[in-house]
Amino acid sequence: MKSYGQFCGVARALEMVGERWALLIVRDLLVGPKRYTDLKTGLPRIPTNVLATRLKELEAAGVVVRRVLPRPAGSVVYELTEFGQELEGIVLALGRWGAQRLGAFGEGEIATADSLIMALRSTFDPDAVAGRSATYELRFGDVVISAQIENGELATDAGSTGKADLVIEAFGPLTPLLAGEITAAEVVAQGNVQLSAMDDRSAAKKLAGLEDFAAIFPIRPLPAAS
Amino acid sequence: MKSYGQFCGVARALEMVGERWALLIVRDLLVGPKRYTDLKTGLPRIPTNVLATRLKELEAAGVVVRRVLPRPAGSVVYELTEFGQELEGIVLALGRWGAQRLGAFGEGEIATADSLIMALRSTFDPDAVAGRSATYELRFGDVVISAQIENGELATDAGSTGKADLVIEAFGPLTPLLAGEITAAEVVAQGNVQLSAMDDRSAAKKLAGLEDFAAIFPIRPLPAAS
DNA sequence: CTGGATCCCTCACGATACTG
């Protein structure tokens, strides 16, 4: 834990969560408490010793607590402290900022349930909901998450609920759609998205549902370099 | 520039600005464009090769642009792109978060004009101003900055303006005062702060001015570990 | 003087294997 030698809040923050992998661990823990192995599964490229080291450092910084679950579970979970929870806004803002440069799905890159959940949370625009309710199921390869919108609030969950109004299966990048660069019809025509619904609604209705989705979870297009 | 292998905005963001020193460079550039040597002075502990590497990486990521000033200056400055400017909220939030753990001025630690300016900007609470106007001068060792508050807006500047309503010279940590843990009178009594004013206002008025200052630039006390 | 490039050394990170 090397100091930056500056008496400065930003420097202190970076000493606590600025090291490699640290904020990605926080990102996953923002979704909920996790066991060591769950963290490792959600962050496949992290070396196990680095994960162990980061968890100790985050614990020492008061960001994370290691807790042994009461009987009969008896397992170990890591969860954010209240102090650690305060990072949520920062992580969401970083996610929004970085999403502008997401580009295409790189080779060897993966999407995890937690990263998708945080992506939805970070781009969620309550103003775009306008009192509607909706339940979406999002499929990215074998990762499936659900998003439920009610009373202008977003609830996310890993896995399928089995009763989404609209199931959005993505085969390619959704970012052009979310950035408003192309329409729902276009992204479907490109074969990057396939829609299905529990009820047998028409294709036009499903497209409209996808347009709604894009409006609720918008990302900003990249500004021109200044 | 190693990838985290995740198709995720947070991961992308960390690939761009997550490496050591990167966000501190951004912090200084948020104050204004800077020359290589200015950056090096503001970040005394950064190795010169790391600064050069980071600047190239940030430029490649579109966060920073290297610009040669027009004649007759002809010097090189680095400045944030529009995209880089968008990090302001994140850096300020990180500063607020980290300020809770600032503690005492560590040995070997320094405060720079830029870090103080960003600290003021990050803790500035427009609601606490309530229409007042004020000009402060802050002295931390040999670092001097000025803050001018007008129309609910904050303007900061390195160096002295020479006509501050209140000059606050700090010899010890101000954080307990800003966190509301002690009063202005107490921090002055402890010898951690010395006040002076252009006009010869009374000690009580100066103390009241310091209380105002603490209300305008509040930091939150540390929450108990959950 | 500014704006770096170069060298060397160390330690953190990454990959893999292994254990209570």
Place this chain on the structure above:
DNA sequence: CAGTATCGTGAGGGATCCAG
């Protein structure tokens, strides 16, 4: 499941040197 142990590599730290 929840880590520790080991080891190679490359990035960071620190000093020095160089061109404009």
